[in-house]
Amino acid sequence: MKTINELQLAKELIKFPSITPTDAGVMGHLEKKLKSLGFKTKVLTFAEKNTKPVKNLYARLGTKGPNLCFAGHLDVVPPGNIKDWTIKPFKPAIKKGHLIGRGANDMKSSIAAFVSAVSKYISENKPNGSISLLITGDEEGVAINGTKKVVEYLKKKKEKIDFCIVGEPTNPSKLGEMIKIGRRGSMNGKLTINGVQGHVAYPHRAKNPVTTLIKIFNEFKKIKLDKGTKDFQPSNLEITRINIDNNADNVIPALASGTFNVRFNNKHSSNSIKTKLNKIIKKVTSKDKVKFEMNYRVSGEAFLSKPNSTTYMVRDVIKKITKINPKLSTTGGTSDARFIRKISPCLEFGLVGKTMHKIDEAVSLTDLKKLTQIYQNILKKYFN
Numbered sequence: 001m002k003t004i005n006e007l008q009l010a011k012e013l014i015k016f017p018s019i020t021p022t023d024a025g026v027m028g029h030l031e032k033k034l035k036s037l038g039f040k041t042k043v044l045t046f047a048e049k050n051t052k053p054v055k056n057l058y059a060r061l062g063t064k065g066p067n068l069c070f071a072g073h074l075d076v077v078p079p080g081n082i083k084d085w086t087i088k089p090f091k092p093a094i095k096k097g098h099l100i101g102r103g104a105n106d107m108k109s110s111i112a113a114f115v116s117a118v119s120k121y122i123s124e125n126k127p128n129g130s131i132s133l134l135i136t137g138d139e140e141g142v143a144i145n146g147t148k149k150v151v152e153y154l155k156k157k158k159e160k161i162d163f164c165i166v167g168e169p170t171n172p173s174k175l176g177e178m179i180k181i182g183r184r185g186s187m188n189g190k191l192t193i194n195g196v197q198g199h200v201a202y203p204h205r206a207k208n209p210v211t212t213l214i215k216i217f218n219e220f221k222k223i224k225l226d227k228g229t230k231d232f233q234p235s236n237l238e239i240t241r242i243n244i245d246n247n248a249d250n251v252i253p254a255l256a257s258g259t260f261n262v263r264f265n266n267k268h269s270s271n272s273i274k275t276k277l278n279k280i281i282k283k284v285t286s287k288d289k290v291k292f293e294m295n296y297r298v299s300g301e302a303f304l305s306k307p308n309s310t311t312y313m314v315r316d317v318i319k320k321i322t323k324i325n326p327k328l329s330t331t332g333g334t335s336d337a338r339f340i341r342k343i344s345p346c347l348e349f350g351l352v353g354k355t356m357h358k359i360d361e362a363v364s365l366t367d368l369k370k371l372t373q374i375y376q377n378i379l380k381k382y383f384n
Contacts, residue, residue, distance in 0.1 A: 001123045004033060006109070006116035006372045007099065007365065013074065013108040014092040014101035020075035020141040027055040027074060027137060030111070034059045034133065037119055044153055046145040054138040054145035058154065061122070062130030066162035068382050069132040070114045070375075071147065071340055072350075073139030076103040077357050084359045098362040106356035109363045110167030110371065111135065117375035127383045132161065139336050143299070147336040151343055161344035163310045165378070166337045169353035170329075175367045176322025179315060180348035182304035182330040183338060184232060184263045187270045187296060191216065191281065194291040197254035209256035210244060212288045217242075217258060219280045225264065225273075231304055232265030232330050265330075266302040300338035304330065305345050310382065314347060317377045321370055349374075 016026035031041045039059040047053035060067070079089035079102045087093040092101035099109065111133075118131055134154075138146030154161070171177045193213045198206025217239050225235035239260045246253040262273055274296055285292045305311075307328060318326050326349075340346050351371060355361045 001037075001119070003123050004037070004116045004119040006112045006368055009033065009115055010099060010104065010109040010112035010363070010368065011092045011101075013112060014103050015090055016074075017090045018075050018103070018137065019078050021052045021054045021138050021145070022075075023055045023137050027057050027135070030074065030115070030135065031057055031059070033115060037061065037115075037122065039133070044150055046149040048144055051142070051145055054136070056137060056146055056150050057133065057135040058150060060130055060132040061118070062127055065129055065160060066382075067130040067132055067160055068379070069134055069161045069164040069344065070167060071134040071164055071336060071346075072107050072111045072114075072167040073136045073146070073336065074103075074108060074111065075137045075140050076106070076108070077140050080359060086360055094365070097365050099365060099368065100360050100362045102361055104363045105169050105351055105353065105361045107167055107169060107350055109368055110169070110350040113368060113372040114167060114375050116372045117379060120372075120376050121379040125380070125383070127379070129383055131379070134164070134340070136336065143336070147339045151339045155343060161340075163382070164340050164344045164346035165314070165375075166335060166340065166346060166348040167350040168335050168348045169351040169356050170332075170348050171350075171352045173352060173354060174322075174324060175352055175370055176318050176324035176326055178329050179311070179318070179326045180330065180332065180335070180337070181307055181311065181328045182231065182266075183300070183302070183332065183334055184235070184265050184330065185268070185270060185302035186299040186334050187262045187264070187273065188259060188299070189262070189277065190257060190259045190295045192255060192257040192293040193285070194293075195252070195254055195256065198252045200250050200252055203252065206252040207290060208252045209290060210253065212284060212290050213242065213256045213258055215288070216281055216284050217260070219284065220260065220277065223276065226267045229265055229267060232302070235262065235264040235268060237262045264302055266304055269301060270296070270298040300334045303338060303341050305337075305341055305347060308345055310345070311347055313381050314349065314378055317381060318349065318374055321374050321377065
C-alpha cells in the first residue's frame with residue numbers, strides 16, 4: 001500500500017480556503033484520502049436555525065475495539081490583511097525550513113501528520129482494533145454545528161471511542177513540552193442597564209446607567225474566585241467591552257451595556273459563577289433603582305481528563321522522540337476536547353502554537369516529521 005506523505009498532504013489541505021464555517025471542498029479531499037486507506041467515511045452536515053451549514057467527517061478503519069480516535073478541525077481563521085503576508089495565505093510555500101500558510105499550524109498539518117502516520121502504520125501492521133478520525137469544520141467559529149453535534153450523533157449510534165487524541169497545537173515553544181489533559185471553562189456575559197436620558201446639567205431629572213454599570217463591574221473585579229488548584233491556574237474575570245450609544249457630550253444616555261468573560265477552573269461551574277454575579281447585579285441595581293438585562297453564553301465547563309495508562313504511554317513516546325519530558329497541563333483557551341471528553345478519555349497534543357492565527361502562520365518541517373513519528377509510535381504502542 002502506498003503511504004501518504006505528511007508534508008504533501010499538509011500543502012494540499014492548506015490550499016483550500018476553508019475560513020470558518022466555509023468548507024471550500026477540503027472535507028471531501030480528506031475523505032478521498034481516507035477512503036484510499038480503507039476507511040469507512042461519513043460526512044455529517046449540521047445547521048442550527050440562523051446558522052450556516054457545517055460539514056464534519058467521521059471515518060473509521062476496522063470494526064472491533066478498542067477504537068483509537070484522532071480529532072481535529074479543518075476550518076481556519078481569516079488571514080487578515082493579505083498584504084502583510086510574505087506569501088499568498090492559501091498558496092503554501094516553504095521558507096527557511098518552515099511550511100507557511102493559513103492553517104499550517106492550527107491545525108491542518110497535525111491532521112496531515114496523523115493521516116500519514118496511519119498510512120505508514122497500516123502498511124506494516126494490522127491494528128488489533130479500530131482507528132478513527134473525527135474532523136470538524138466548526139472549531140474556530142461558534143462551535144455549535146461541529147464536534148458537539150458529531151458527539152451527539154456518535155452517542156445515538158452507540159459508537160464507542162476508547163481514547164481520543166486531539167491534535168491542537170499544544171506546545172508553547174518546543175515540540176514535546178506540553179500535553180493538555182483539561183481546560184478551564186469559559187463563559188461570556190452581557191449586562192445592559194436601563195437608565196433615563198436627560199441633560200447633563202439636570203442630573204436629578206435623569207438616571208445615568210453608566211454609573212450603575214461601572215459600580216457593578218468594579219464589584220466584579222473585586223471578586224477573588226480562587227487561588228488555582230494543583231491542576232489549574234486561578235480563575236479570572238475580564239471586562240472586554242463597554243458600549244454607550246451616545247454621540248452628545250451634554251446628554252446622559254438611556255442605555256449602557258458591557259461584556260465580560262470568565263475563565264474558571266473545576267472549583268466552579270458556570271451556574272455557581274452566575275449565582276455569585278447575579279447577587280451583585282441585583283444588589284446594585286435595586287439600590288440604584290434601575291432595570292437591567294443579563295445574558296450569559298457558556299462555551300464550555302471546566303474539565304480534567306484523569307491521566308490513565310494511555311496518557312502515560314503517549315507521554316513516554318513523546319519523550320523518546322523529542323528528548324523532552326512533556327508537562328501535563330490545563331492552560332490555554334477552549335478546544336473541542338470539551339465535547340469529546342463526554343464520550344471518551346482524551347488528551348491534546350500537536351505542534352508548537354507560536355504562530356497560530358498570526359500572519360505567516362508556519363510549521364517547522366522537522367517538527368512535522370517528528371509529530372508524524374510520534375503519532376505512528378502511539379499507534380504501534382496502543383495496538384500492541
